[in-house]
Amino acid sequence: FFFQASNPGQFENDSDVLWQRGHVPETIVYHGRVGINTDAPDEALVVCGNAKVMGRVMHPSDSRAKQNIREVDTNEQLRRITQMRLVEYDYKPEFASVMGIKNT
Numbered sequence: 762f763f764f765q766a767s768n769p770g771q772f773e774n775d776s777d778v779l780w781q782r783g784h785v786p787e788t789i790v791y792h793g794r795v796g797i798n799t800d801a802p803d804e805a806l807v808v809c810g811n812a813k814v815m816g817r818v819m820h821p822s823d824s825r826a827k828q829n830i831r832e833v834d835t836n837e838q839l840r841r842i843t844q845m846r847l848v849e850y851d852y853k854p855e856f857a858s859v860m861g862i863k864n865t
Contacts, residue, residue, distance in 0.1 A: 803859075 783790045796802030798809040819826060852865040 779792050781790045781792075782788070794802040794805060794807070796807045796809070799807055817825075824830065852860075852862055854865065856862075857865045
């Protein structure tokens with residue numbers, strides 16, 4: 762997908778109306794799916810190829826996003842784990858090929 766902004770918030774054709782200025786300065790918001798090196802993204806952001814990150818990647822499970830971290834009763838947690846349903850699975854071939862997964 763290519764776009765060229767003539768003025769911030771204004772784009773060259775009608776298909777670009779989904780791009781808007783963000784609420785935070787120097788941000789752009791797109792309401793839809795974005796694909797890099799693909800014209801058929803099936804998630805909010807799909808990057809087909811390598812991605813280089815020059816900063817941090819934050820994820821909800823990142824300890825930097827948490828507080829009040831404390832030890833738990835391991836015996837109770839092991840009891841809960843034994844009640845979990847464990848499964849094995851194979852990826853669907855069409856998903857595996859798109860994601861570059863060799864061992865399905």
